[in-house]
Amino acid sequence: MLVTLYEVMRTGGIERRFSLDMAIDCTYWFAVHGSSEVSLRVYAKPARVREALAWREGRYQPEGEADGESGNGPAWRTITRREWQTAGLAGQLLEALGSSVQVGKRSRTWLACELGDGMMRGPIGSRESDKPFPSLEAALGCDSALLRELMRRLDGWRLLYTEYRRLCLDIGLIGDETDDTDRSILQMLILQERIDLASGMVTRQRRDRYSWRQPPARSDTLAWMRMSSGGTRAESRLQELSGNGRRAERKLLRCGRCNSGWEQHHETMCAVCGQLCVYCEACLQMGRVRECSLFVVVRSENDVRTGSGARQASKDRKVLPDCLDTRTLLAKWGLSPAQESASREALAYIRQPAQREGEQFLIWAVTGAGKTEMVYPLVEDVLGIGGRVLLAAPRRDVVLELAPRLEKAFAGRKVVALYGGSEDRWETGEITVATTHQLLRLDSCFDLVILDELDAFPYHNNPMLAFAARRACKPRGKTVLLTATPPREQQLAMRRRRLPHAMVPVRHHRHPLPEPRLLRYRGLKAALGSGSLPGALSAALDGSLKRGAQVFVFVPRIEHVEPLTRLLRQACAGTVDAAAVDGTSSRDEERASRVRRFRAGEIRILVTTTILERGVTIPRSDVYVLDADADLFDEAALVQMAGRAGRSADDPCGRVYFVARERTDGQMRAVRHIRAMNALARRRGLLTESEHGSSSPWSGWFRPDAPGMLDKLARAMAGAIEAVRSRPVAARRRSTEPGAGKEDAHAPMDPPVR
Ligand SMILES: [Zn+2]
Ligand SMILES: [Zn+2]
16 A cells, blocks of 8 residues: 655644545645645655655655755645645646556546536635535545444454455445545545554664664664764664665564564565565464555544543443442352452452553462353443453354353343454454454454463464554553463562462362372373273273263373274273264364263263363363373463363362373472462362361371371381482482372372472
């Protein structure tokens, strides 16, 4: 997309602008706008939006500008008001400037005939108010209802020009593919300051590279000298840099949609702008962003709590924002005490005025704690003051599940679900539920952003999506993060008191999380090779099936799913049918139907990979993680998989087994994680009475009243003392590391250290 650069010369001074349709701008300045003497100095070579924006800020100089400083250089042409108002001259003038000046088809036509013939004569020698010029909308012949619809749909979005054009076609603002009135309309909306333009690629500012105090080194010196002698405010004159400079310039470019740097960019010859043009590969699947692309942005920077929006909302609803009482807000949703306390903390946080941009609050809730219910009071609070809420989830199926729940909980509010291929496209609601990739198209739109499962793929370790989530939130809006397994950097920030947070260490049914048990075996490969399951594993599986549980069997590799399914069918032939044992993975085309059958209870044992570590809830289930020592199974993955067991109040004590050759750091961390959460729940008195009564830090391992327990303890201690004595000193020092000692198969792991 190319634009025309021009300067508005008035008695007040010179203003730099650019236009997508010069006819609109001429009409605006000469006929609609001020009554003072105005002339426009037009640059007759088209420029890219990125250059136009840089020029406006004084960071770019078009060719020939210096020559034309005093009069009209070869590329510059001045149009005065009088010339413009002379009958018929308007169209001719733009013709004379050549096809390179951007003028829309429809506006060119009305320039040539209608405006030339009289409509423009009104303002000559008279004040503008004497004979008002018909509005630009009327001149362009667009329906004001359609225009309102366009603005409503665009609100909060950051769309590529092509996407904007598709929207215009969708709502019937333009007739067909050949109609370019959308461009004229866009320019009109820009002049009315209802829409912003942004460049496809933005230049990251290198502040002191070309500053006066710090002359640059080597090859940049020439550019610096030119600039210094020119005395401009410019930090760089990009076009003056040689090939070397172009490379340097490319390295400073960032994608205007996903913020990716030059590592993700490619340069090609571009048909649109006719020169070398960089495009972004990182977000290519959402449409190509080029250096010459432009974004249509409608931001809402109004802060509902403090800005004019707050006053409007309180006027509309006859309530002040503070009148929404915390207790009533919380009481409505039937939250457990742990959920309620986290909600209250989060509520207090989102109600504080933001101190800086991008503030975050983290709710660390164990798996099965009922995270969604916890955010209901927050959503209601923001909606109550007229704000907008975004819930972002990592996957499409989560979005599809969440949207109807929210619709039910907030009846009468507009809930919009956005995901790849959704019908609600280019539309936001009071509540918007979106996959994280959709956030790339939103800009300063929401007062509250809730990010679900921020540790999950694709969000985790993805700076692109983190950036998008930040931008989707208004500058003074708040972000609430939900997770069961916060990434390490977040945990660190919490410990250093840099990230406000609330913990929910117990599930909604108030029973502790099942603690994983360790089973030893020779590894999955060996088991598959020998064609039989180890005795301990068979016995445990048998126990699970006999107690009526459904079984998740997690394996780290897709190629093990098939053979293990076959092996399990043989091994469990006495207990369940072959049809009740099945396997699925990300490569399985019938995955959805298998998961459905598993949910319905038709499948008793499901062999799967980490794809099912989240999201699938089975009332009575046990979890087996085979090869739990695989690299892929880190703390977060193991905690999530263990979290599949014991989720319902009917069967809160599901069984979890980590089956592995050896103990790994991941397994130990996962066990410690689960135990720490249970201990915290006990300390806070959040567990049910029965659990609370029998509680002790040794719960589940040491029960003095259990038969033979004291003997067992004495034996274990004697063994441990013997083991420490027999080891050399150096090894003894290392023995504090977890997993150093040997343990019987089936025995639970060490009691918590703390
Ligand atoms: Zn990009
Ligand atoms: Zn281009």
